[in-house]
Amino acid sequence: xxxxxxxxxxxxxxxxxxxxxxxxxxxxxxxxxxxxxxxxxxxxxxxxxxxxxxxxxxxxxxxxxxxxxxxxxxxxxxxxxxxxxxxxxxxxxxxxxxxxxxxxxxxxxxxxxxxxxxxxxxxxxxxxxxxxxxxxxxxxxxxxxxxxxxxxxxxxxxxxxxxxxxxxxxxxxxxxxxxxxxxxxxxxxxxxxxxxxxxxxxxxxxxxxxxxxxxxxxxxxxxxxxxxxxxxxxxxxxxxxxxxxxxxxxxxxxxxxxxxxxxxxxxxxxxxxxxxxxxxxxxxxxxxxxxxxxxxxxxxxxxxxxxxxxxxxxxxxxxxxxxxxxxxxxxxxxxxxxxxxxxxxxxxxxxxxxxxxxxxxxxxxxxxxxxxxx
Numbered sequence: 566x567x568x569x570x571x572x573x574x575x576x577x578x579x580x581x582x583x584x585x586x587x588x589x590x591x592x593x594x595x596x597x598x599x600x601x602x603x604x605x606x607x608x609x610x611x612x613x614x615x616x617x618x619x620x621x622x623x624x625x626x627x628x629x630x631x632x633x634x635x636x637x638x639x640x641x642x643x644x645x646x647x648x649x650x651x652x653x654x655x656x657x658x659x660x661x662x663x664x665x666x667x668x669x670x671x672x673x674x675x676x677x678x679x680x681x682x683x684x685x686x687x688x689x690x691x692x693x694x695x696x697x698x699x700x701x702x703x704x705x706x707x708x709x710x711x712x713x714x715x716x717x718x719x720x721x722x723x724x725x726x727x728x729x730x731x732x733x734x735x736x737x738x739x740x741x742x743x744x745x746x747x748x749x750x751x752x753x754x755x756x757x758x759x760x761x762x763x764x765x766x767x768x769x770x771x772x773x774x775x776x777x778x779x780x781x782x783x784x785x786x787x788x789x790x791x792x793x794x795x796x797x798x799x800x801x802x803x804x805x806x807x808x809x810x811x812x813x814x815x816x817x818x819x820x821x822x823x824x825x826x827x828x829x830x831x832x833x834x835x836x837x838x839x840x841x842x843x844x845x846x847x848x849x850x851x852x853x854x855x856x857x858x859x860x861x862x863x864x865x866x867x868x869x870x871x872x873x874x875x876x877x878x879x880x881x882x883x884x885x886x887x888x889x890x891x892x893x894x895x896x897x898x899x900x901x902x903x904x905x906x907x908x909x910x911x912x913x914x915x916x917x918x919x920x921x922x923x924x925x926x927x928x929x930x931x932x933x934x935x936x937x938x939x
Contacts, residue, residue: 566612566655567662568622572670575603576812579626582841582877583683585644585731586628588812589838596803600631604670606647606663613659615652625649631672638674638922641667644731645683653687657718664722664916676922681731682911687713689909701886701909714914724923726913727931732882733912734893738905740842740871740878747867747904755860755902762823762861767830769823769865774805780820780832783848790851801846804834814838817873821866823858830858835866842870843879863903878905885909 575591584590591601605626610619627646633639651659664678671678688694688704695701704710707725715721738747748756772779781798788795809815816838823831831849835842844866849859867878880900884891891897901907917923 566608566659567666568607568609570604570606570663570666570670573603573605573626575601575628576809577626578603578628578812578814580814580839581648582839582843582875583645583648584816584836584838584841584843584845585681586646586648587814587816587838588809589807589814589816589836590644591628592807592809593803594630596807597800602629602631602670603627604629604667606666608649608659613649613651613655615654623649629667629671629678631675634676634926638676639672640676640926641671641678642730643678643680645681647680648683650684654717656684657714657716657723660914660916661718661720661722664918668918671918674919676917676919676926678916678918679726679730680914680916681729682914684911686733686909686911701907703885722916724915724917724927726915727927729912733910734883734885734907735910736880736883736900736903736905736907738867738878738880738903739876740867741876744868744871750904752902752904755904758857758860759864762857765856766825767823767856767858767861768825769821769861771869772820772822774802776820776822777802777805779822779829780848783829783832783850784846786851787848801834804845819866819869821862821869823862823865825853825856825858828853830856831862833862833866835869837870837873837875840874840876841879842866842873842875842877844881859899867903880905883907 575588578586578588581587594601603626605624607622607624610621610623611617613623625647627643630642630644631639632642660680667678686704689701710725711723715723777798780801785795805818805820816836819835821833821835822829829850830853833847834845836845844863870878882893883897883900884893887897888894915923
């Protein structure tokens with residue numbers, strides 16, 4: 566199935582809307598002191614897709630982050646990659662052959678390859694995984710997931726990770742529609758709040774690195790209000806300043822700030838890569854929430870993405886269903902109001918390269934698992 570694999574320069578990573586698979590993202594990781602590698606692979610179309618008799622080769626690539634676990638060991642992490650999505654029946658065996666082909670290119674003490682798959686969940690297509698109201702009921706227990714994913718594999722070696730690193734549930738907005746139609750498809754309360762913010766004088770501006778302190782103060786308030794981990798300001802400085810303009814897969818990053826009378830009320834990072842705009846990080850003030858600045862901010866971000874030629878907008882992270890007990894339920898309510906389509910990803914899958922060390926790592930990780938908070 567995998568006919569050939571070879572490493573290549575990160576600058577040669579192909580253009581993609583998945584920012585975590587771009588040369589830009591590698592530049593971010595490099596500035597954080599984290600190594601990354603890029604690879605090309607070849608596979609016949611007939612090996613990828615059921616019912617296809619085309620024996621020509623597909624050439625794809627992927628970015629792998631080499632994450633140190635301690636002074637001796639590492640894991641190979643593939644964020645939202647590979648992008649190519651084979652037929653469900655071929656997915657496990659495809660990744661198995663890809664993993665074995667990659668083994669010799671990875672550090673000797675690499676414990677595993679973790680694929681944070683952006684592929685659609687197998688259970689998102691199952692009618693019996695939805696209730697009478699169309700709400701997704703989620704995936705079955707890990708044992709059932711692993712049986713299905715390892716189907717056709719030789720080594721039966723894939724394990725569903727105890728935690729997902731990147732959001733496994735998101736909402737995509739189709740930006741091919743005209744703005745009037747986008748507004749018309751929103752929930753009435755969301756549309757009302759966008760217009761209310763406009764009437765109250767909320768303006769959205771794109772600011773530069775010199776305004777990062779404005780973002781960070783809003784982010785600090787958000788972290789305190791929602792009790793999540795507070796990244797250092799240098800983390801966001803890297804995201805905003807990293808450049809990959811001399812590569813095949815650059816990205817443009819915008820710091821958008823919504824304010825009234827020069828008072829910042831909400832801010833976000835918008836990343837434009839290929840045909841996709843992604844809402845990467847967001848923050849808002851704890852006061853003056855009646856100005857509905859977050860609604861104005863999202864609407865302006867969609868407009869900017871559309872102006873830049875994007876055909877889709879990724880809201881990047883919601884709870885899997887309308888469950889008030891889930892930590893991301895507030896984001897679910899907010900983001901679904903804009904009228905996009907919810908998308909359930911496969912999440913993280915591990916291919917151990919050293920089974921004994923993997924079992925120890927997985928057991929330690931299980932004790933510290935947590936939800937992803939965007």
